Amino acid sequence: MSKTRHQSIRPSRRRGTSAVEFALIAPLMMGFTFALVEISRLNLVKQTATHATREGARVAVRPTATNDDVTARVNDELAVLGISDATVELKPSHIADAEPGAMVTVRVRVNTASLSWVPQFFNFSSPDLVAEATMRRESTN
Numbered sequence: 796m797s798k799t800r801h802q803s804i805r806p807s808r809r810r811g812t813s814a815v816e817f818a819l820i821a822p823l824m825m826g827f828t829f830a831l832v833e834i835s836r837l838n839l840v841k842q843t844a845t846h847a848t849r850e851g852a853r854v855a856v857r858p859t860a861t862n863d864d865v866t867a868r869v870n871d872e873l874a875v876l877g878i879s880d881a882t883v884e885l886k887p888s889h890i891a892d893a894e895p896g897a898m899v900t901v902r903v904r905v906n907t908a909s910l911s912w913v914p915q916f917f918n919f920s921s922p923d924l925v926a927e928a929t930m931r932r933e934s935t936n
Contacts, residue, residue: 833911837910841924844924847926850872852928855885862888866883894932899929901927905924910924
């Protein structure tokens with residue numbers, strides 16, 4: 796009879812312990828999950844921005860390219876992720892002025908605050924995510 800009484804007391808004590816453990820661990824696991832989602836999102840945007848700068852640079856090196864052509868191509872690539880507030884910087888500032896053989900740089904800046912799916916989850920030291928690509932301008936000869 797003592798065995799039966801001892802076995803019935805033990806599970807009721809354990810249920811309370813499990814609830815306390817869950818209450819302590821669940822917020823921590825949710826925090827890790829949100830952090831993973833945010834870091835993955837930023838990585839995806841960084842890769843897309845890098846791809847967009849390469850595509851913009853490919854347009855910029857053409858002999859007949861204009862600033863509008865480059866900006867439109869970069870924005871088309873960024874639109875895949877719904878990014879519409881990126882800043883596109885070109886060096887030289889007027890692509891048409893670049894001589895054949897000169898280096899052309901396309902830089903994209905995206906505000907990290909506009910990317911977050913969980914607002915204010917991270918406090919980044921730099922407010923912008925930056926990607927850049929440089930290529931040599933083609934000649935018509």
